[in-house]
Amino acid sequence: MTAQLNPRGDVAVLVPAAGAGVRLGPGVPKALRPLAGEPLLVHAVRRIAAAPSVRTVVVAAPAADVELVRTMLAPVAPVLVVSGGADRQASVAAALAAVPAGPEIVLVHDAARALTPPELVESVAEAVRAGHDAVIPVLPVVDTIKEVDAGERVLGTVDRSALRAVQTPQGFRRPVLAAAHAAAGDPLTDDAGLVEKQGVPVVCVPGSELALKITRPFDLALAEHLLAAGA
Numbered sequence: 001m002t003a004q005l006n007p008r009g010d011v012a013v014l015v016p017a018a019g020a021g022v023r024l025g026p027g028v029p030k031a032l033r034p035l036a037g038e039p040l041l042v043h044a045v046r047r048i049a050a051a052p053s054v055r056t057v058v059v060a061a062p063a064a065d066v067e068l069v070r071t072m073l074a075p076v077a078p079v080l081v082v083s084g085g086a087d088r089q090a091s092v093a094a095a096l097a098a099v100p101a102g103p104e105i106v107l108v109h110d111a112a113r114a115l116t117p118p119e120l121v122e123s124v125a126e127a128v129r130a131g132h133d134a135v136i137p138v139l140p141v142v143d144t145i146k147e148v149d150a151g152e153r154v155l156g157t158v159d160r161s162a163l164r165a166v167q168t169p170q171g172f173r174r175p176v177l178a179a180a181h182a183a184a185g186d187p188l189t190d191d192a193g194l195v196e197k198q199g200v201p202v203v204c205v206p207g208s209e210l211a212l213k214i215t216r217p218f219d220l221a222l223a224e225h226l227l228a229a230g231a
């Protein structure tokens with residue numbers, strides 16, 4: 001039987017969760033590290049599953065932890081779990097290959113963005129449903145940005161008014177994401193980048209500060225505080 005959430009939903013969410021978390025410091029793979037007593041991945045999947053449009057969730061887990069992740073997520077939501085790859089792009093490709101027939105909108109969402117609210121999942125999906133091929137949530141850049149050389153000498157100041165910090169979930173019409181991954185070459189850091197290479201327009205929607213990527217120890221501490229404050 002296919003693992004399904006809302007059978008009337010038109011969205012599949014791919015959750016790359018196979019990263020090591022090197023920048024977070026030594027320990028188990030990042031998606032399995034505890035945040036307020038539960039693994040990051042549990043927080044992430046619980047919020048995805050609360051989005052009414054979501055029909056299918058496919059998690060790309062660390063290769064050695066596929067069974068562990070299946071057991072861990074069974075009480076949270078019906079999900080498919082596959083083995084992730086050597087980089088994020090390979091993990092997304094493995095999850096994409098496991099999406100059953102049905103959903104015509106595919107979102108890609110980092111397990112590391114564990115506090116992302118279901119409303120952001122819905123707003124990205126809705127923008128794809130409204131006719132966009134590819135949609136990314138973004139925030140304005142708040143710091144002054146300098147370009148530097150290899151010796152950390154400043155070459156100049158970048159005009160930040162045209163820059164955006166990109167989050168996930170990133171949403172795509174399913175054939176658009178499939179074609180972009182089929183044509184993929186060297187790994188890129190996000191799926192929109194693959195789609196851009198195909199010449200497909202990518203549009204932005206407002207992101208959420210709660211969708212921060214837990215990357216360094218400070219981010220984990222911040223996420224703990226946000227949860228304690230009711231996020």
Ligand SMILES: Nc1ccn([C@@H]2O[C@H](COP(=O)(O)OP(=O)(O)OP(=O)(O)O)[C@@H](O)[C@H]2O)c(=O)n1
Nearest residue numbers: 016017018019020021022023086087091111112
């Ligand atoms: N081989 C990989 C590498 C990353 N990811 C996932 O891609 C997301 C974004 O990656 P990032 O936050 O950079 O995680 P890590 O690669 O684990 O971080 P680091 O570079 O610090 O090791 C994470 O949910 C991570 O689990 C993945 O599924 N497979």
Ligand SMILES: C[C@](O)(CO)[C@H](O)COP(=O)(O)O
Nearest residue numbers: 088110166167168189190213
């Ligand atoms: C996809 C992403 O979350 C967009 O900001 C990000 O690029 C992934 O992080 P990584 O550290 O580059 O893997």
